Amino acid sequence: xxxxxxxxxxxxxxxxxxxxxxxxxxxxxxxxxxxxxxxxxxxxxxxxxxxxxxxxxxxxxxxxxxxxxxxxxxxxxxxxxxxxxxxxxxxxxxxxxxxxxxxxxxxxxxxxxxxxxxxxxxxxxxxxxxxxxxxxxxxxxxxxxxxxxxxxx
Numbered sequence: 502x503x504x505x506x507x508x509x510x511x512x513x514x515x516x517x518x519x520x521x522x523x524x525x526x527x528x529x530x531x532x533x534x535x536x537x538x539x540x541x542x543x544x545x546x547x548x549x550x551x552x553x554x555x556x557x558x559x560x561x562x563x564x565x566x567x568x569x570x571x572x573x574x575x576x577x578x579x580x581x582x583x584x585x586x587x588x589x590x591x592x593x594x595x596x597x598x599x600x601x602x603x604x605x606x607x608x609x610x611x612x613x614x615x616x617x618x619x620x621x622x623x624x625x626x627x628x629x630x631x632x633x634x635x636x637x638x639x640x641x642x643x644x645x646x647x648x649x650x651x652x653x654x
Contacts, residue, residue: 512610520614536611536619537602537626545597553629555598559591560633563603568641602626603633
């Protein structure tokens with residue numbers, strides 16, 4: 502729980518700093534304030550199901566990359582490269598769909614500054630990463646068992 506609270510507070514602090522910077526420009530509006538959304542609030546107009554699937558799959562893939570890159574069997578020193586490039590690809594794929602979340606704390610911070618619609622859609626950006634991360638953990642554990650079984654043979 503302390504880790505989750507720290508993440509959320511960090512997301513809010515980051516959004517507050519971004520808001521202070523962005524609102525310094527004349528005519529600033531929170532309409533495009535990096536909030537995640539679906540339907541009319543999706544950058545590409547994608548609906549609820551597309552947003553849900555995108556966020557589940559992108560979180561799943563991101564966690565698989567993290568788990569694989571930080572595994573004791575992985576080459577030392579390459580994790581930052583794999584994780585950074587993976588996250589870049591995830592953003593390139595999902596920004597047009599949802600503005601990319603894969604992190605509930607990031608979504609929460611900007612939603613609080615965006616207002617009503619972002620807060621009403623925030624549930625998706627908590628549920629989807631949770632589902633994606635649990636699935637990634639289960640699949641990675643299963644793959645690890647298969648890998649250990651193959652080594653024993």
